[in-house]
Amino acid sequence: MTRFSDEGYIIALRRHGENSVILTVLSRNNGKITGYVKNALSKKQLATFQLGNLINFEAYARVDDNMLSLRVELGAPSAVNFMNDAQKLAALSSLCALCNATMPEKENLERFYYYIDSFFNLINEDNWLTHYAYFEFFLLDYLGVGLDLSCCSATGTKENLAYVSPKSGKAVCATAGEAYKDRLFKFPHFIVAQDYHPSLAEVAELLKMTEFFLNKNFFAAHGLKFPINRANLLENLGIYR
Numbered sequence: 001m002t003r004f005s006d007e008g009y010i011i012a013l014r015r016h017g018e019n020s021v022i023l024t025v026l027s028r029n030n031g032k033i034t035g036y037v038k039n040a041l042s043k044k045q046l047a048t049f050q051l052g053n054l055i056n057f058e059a060y061a062r063v064d065d066n067m068l069s070l071r072v073e074l075g076a077p078s079a080v081n082f083m084n085d086a087q088k089l090a091a092l093s094s095l096c097a098l099c100n101a102t103m104p105e106k107e108n109l110e111r112f113y114y115y116i117d118s119f120f121n122l123i124n125e126d127n128w129l130t131h132y133a134y135f136e137f138f139l140l141d142y143l144g145v146g147l148d149l150s151c152c153s154a155t156g157t158k159e160n161l162a163y164v165s166p167k168s169g170k171a172v173c174a175t176a177g178e179a180y181k182d183r184l185f186k187f188p189h190f191i192v193a194q195d196y197h198p199s200l201a202e203v204a205e206l207l208k209m210t211e212f213f214l215n216k217n218f219f220a221a222h223g224l225k226f227p228i229n230r231a232n233l234l235e236n237l238g239i240y241r
Contacts, residue, residue, distance in 0.1 A: 004030060012024035140213055190203075
């Protein structure tokens with residue numbers, strides 16, 4: 001028998017029968033959890049089951065291989081922070097789609113959960129999009145396809161790093177990359193410096209780069225389709241390639 005309690009954010013749900021749902025939660029201690037919730041779509045419960053809400057839940061299954069059943073209580077109605085802002089809603093949809101597509105069931109997210117939690121907790125800050133960008137950058141690392149920004153792949157220097165190679169995912173210094181700069185990504189200085197107040201242009205460049213590497217190094221490498229909610233994100237944010 002399986003039984004545990006946790007909290008997490010709703011990242012997917014689909015109707016099952018007349019009033020029940022299959023719910024996917026990104027949880028603090030148990031990673032991605034999918035389970036069955038009976039009578040979730042009753043009028044009394046409907047507000048709880050919204051994409052992005054923080055919930056507390058108890059999961060149980062009589063047989064370990066069975067789908068989990070979930071007992072759910074609303075922890076915080078965080079979905080309301082996205083409802084009236086098309087850009088924030090686009091970022092939420094992208095985050096949920098990426099997490100649902102990339103993460104295995106019941107694998108502890110460890111420190112990576114911090115970046116997810118920060119996105120939700122700081123969504124009303126002026127720099128909310130920066131927190132989303134950090135989520136995508138460290139998602140690459142969590143998936144084992146992170147970038148190597150430690151030194152120039154051509155010269156070995158750690159000075160004057162200016163670009164990232166789309167072929168290798170490694171840093172390139174200004175001197176070595178100058179002749180090829182139109183084919184290279186810009187080096188994400190704000191990520192390396194742990195700066196949470198970069199310019200919008202810097203965030204835009206980072207998101208263009210993470211989109212490329214997520215698609216190339218994870219989705220294409222595994223024969224998976226890149227989520228449409230992420231593919232359209234830059235356009236929905238008003239960021240054009």
